[in-house]
Amino acid sequence: MLAEQLLRLTRRLHRIQSRQLEPIGITPAQFRLLRTVASYEAAPRMADLAQRLDVVPRAVTTLVDALEASGRVRRAPDPDSRRVVRIEITDEGHATLRSLRSARRAAAEEILAPLTADQRAVLGGLLSALVDGMPERHC
Numbered sequence: 001m002l003a004e005q006l007l008r009l010t011r012r013l014h015r016i017q018s019r020q021l022e023p024i025g026i027t028p029a030q031f032r033l034l035r036t037v038a039s040y041e042a043a044p045r046m047a048d049l050a051q052r053l054d055v056v057p058r059a060v061t062t063l064v065d066a067l068e069a070s071g072r073v074r075r076a077p078d079p080d081s082r083r084v085v086r087i088e089i090t091d092e093g094h095a096t097l098r099s100l101r102s103a104r105r106a107a108a109e110e111i112l113a114p115l116t117a118d119q120r121a122v123l124g125g126l127l128s129a130l131v132d133g134m135p136e137r138h139c
Contacts, residue, residue: 009111016110020103024096025070031100033063034093037073043086045078072096 017028026034036052037044046064050057064087067073072093078084089097112120 013107013111016107017104020107021100024099024103026072026096026100027066030063030067030072033060034067034072034089034097034100037087037089038094038097043076043088045084045086049087067093 014028021028021031032053033049036049040048044052046057046060049064050060053060064073064075068075070092072090074088074090076086076088078086112123115123
């Protein structure tokens with residue numbers, strides 16, 4: 001029963017987030033990639049992104065293509081190896097991230113609306129225990 005509830009909640013959160021991201025013109029997967037690119041100090045390689053996102057490199061290529069077409073990232077040559085391509089976030093990408101963070105907060109607020117502040121604190125503690133107690137996956 002608990003597993004089913006978690007799955008239903010996850011699907012609901014995904015639907016709400018998708019609905020709020022739609023006006024911005026980005027999918028949840030593109031948002032995740034954009035957030036990941038922004039988390040690097042130096043522009044990552046496609047292989048770095050695939051590994052961090054735990055997806056096949058082809059999936060990253062498709063996401064980068066869409067984000068590049070919308071002006072949110074750009075491919076840049078690696079200064080040390082002409083065979084390597086780096087992915088850089090653009091000013092448009094940074095602006096999109098700011099908008100997306102707001103949409104994400106709104107989605108979370110919609111999900112959490114039925115809970116009191118105390119219930120939210122308890123839920124936060126329980127989720128932290130679950131996330132922190134999960135073993136790392138190594139591919």
